[in-house]
Amino acid sequence: MPKDILSVISSRMSGFSKGQKLIANYIIKSYDKAAFMTASKLGKTVNVSESTVVRFAAELGYDGYPSMQKALQEMIRNKLTSIQRIEVSNDRIGNQDVVNTILLSDVEKIRxxxxxxxxxxxxxxxxxxxxxxxxxxxxxxxxxxxxxxxxxxxxxxxxxxxxxxxxxxxxxxxxxxxxxxxxxxxxxxxxxxxxxxxxxxxxxxxxxxxxxxxxxxxxxxxxxxxxxxxxxxxxxxxxxxxxxxxxxxxxxxxxxxxxxxxxxxxxxxxxxxxxxxxxxxxxxxxxx
Missing domain, CATH: 3.40.50.10490 (Glucose-6-phosphate isomerase like protein; domain 1)
Incomplete structure (x- = not known):
């Protein structure tokens, strides 16, 4: 796979189905947020099923959605600005209890x-x-x-x-x-x-x-x-x-x-x- 997943998505846009194009466009425009969404959340965000998201990852040549997600994260690992970090962090936490969310996240990182x-x-x-x-x-x-x-x-x-x-x-x-x-x-x-x-x-x-x-x-x-x-x-x-x-x-x-x-x-x-x-x-x- 080429390192730049966004270039891969753009080059193959014409061959995607309607649902896949919705996913592709969202990733291209909001890759900083998409990289940290579950397949389910990404599907809900663009109004397609979770299975469509999983098939989209397979269409790009990944062995599953987590692999595609990891590729996105690796691409932006050193590119997010502080403002983008705040926006994505707020989006991920939403209305959840901050203490519970952060501590459980840290537990997962240690695991x-x-x-x-x-x-x-x-x-x-x-x-x-x-x-x-x-x-x-x-x-x-x-x-x-x-x-x-x-x-x-x-x-x-x-x-x-x-x-x-x-x-x-x-x-x-x-x-x-x-x-x-x-x-x-x-x-x-x-x-x-x-x-x-x-x-x-x-x-x-x-x-x-x-x-x-x-x-x-x-x-x-x-x-x-x-x-x-x-x-x-x-x-x-x-x-x-x-x-x-x-x-x-x-x-x-x-x-x-x-x-x-x-x-x-x-x-x-x-x-x-x-x-x-x-x-x-x-x-x-x-x-x-």
Whole structure:
């Protein structure tokens, strides 16, 4: 299948039935909304049956409606503006209870991540990190929450961890200037993908570093260049990025790495306990 599903639909318009043309025209005009509709909802929206929608997907060469829907989502993954996200999000939630809708959606993202995550890729990422000379962690915008969480715990496990926390491209490159062979760069980015993170990862790879991507799809620009990709489902539609599944995956990564570096981790906490006791940190915290 050609990558651009809209071009395929347009080129075959003359051969569609009346019902299929209704579906095709709606997708072309409102693909940002159609990509997140069920077959039933899309059918109701254009006044055709659900079975007509399913047959339309088959007519385009997909093995089912979910495959066509995924193709639409992949096409627009990095194209939705914030305004479009708000519009689509409002349309999806409608009059439903917001708390129930969002939390159930997050549960589904964690379930999908668990089912689709490659254990081979996960284990490869763990091995790369364990054997790294230095670890660099990069993430901007909403990914900052994930990378900060990861860096906090990795700093308890490793001696050479650098969190690249700037949003300026020039400063980002300054912080990874000495990256090279034997180092690992962990980059996190979700739609709309950060060009700064992508460029920094490209530079690191050119210098011989190994890359670990934390992203939402194999089609992500980070995943395409990484030596190991950790794929976690995120919500590209809402103006608020859902990072529940990515954060859970990062949590698993920290635990997996910690188990392999158990002796070093135990030594770190023994040192911290001694410092806390010697300098009466507990009492100071209580006083504060």
């Amino acid at each position: 999908s991540t668990l089912e689709e995550l490659s254990r081979e890729e996960f284990n490869r990422a763990v091995d790369l990190i364990i054997n790294a000379r230095r670890v660099y962690i990069i993430g901007v915008r909403s990914a900052t929450a994930i990378t900060s969480f990861l860096a906090f715990y990795f700093n308890l496990i490793f001696e050479n961890v650098t969190l690249v926390h700037t949003t300026a491209v020039s400063e980002m490159f300054e912080q990874i200037l000495r990256v090279g062979k034997g180092d690992v760069v962990i980059g996190a980015s979700f739609p709309r993908y950060s060009r700064r993170t992508v460029k920094a990862m490209q530079f690191a790879r050119d210098q011989g570093a190994s890359l670990v991507a934390i992203t939402d799809s194999k089609a992500s620009p980070l995943a395409q260049m990484a030596h190991a990709s950790l794929i976690a489902k995120s919500d590209m539609v809402s103006f608020v990025d859902s990072i529940v599944a990515p954060l859970s995956l990062v949590n698993a990564l920290i635990v997996a790495v910690g188990r392999k570096k158990n002796a070093d981790l135990a030594k770190t906490f023994e040192t911290l306990e001694r410092i806390w006791t010697e300098y009466e940190v507990y009492e100071k915290l209580d006083e504060e």
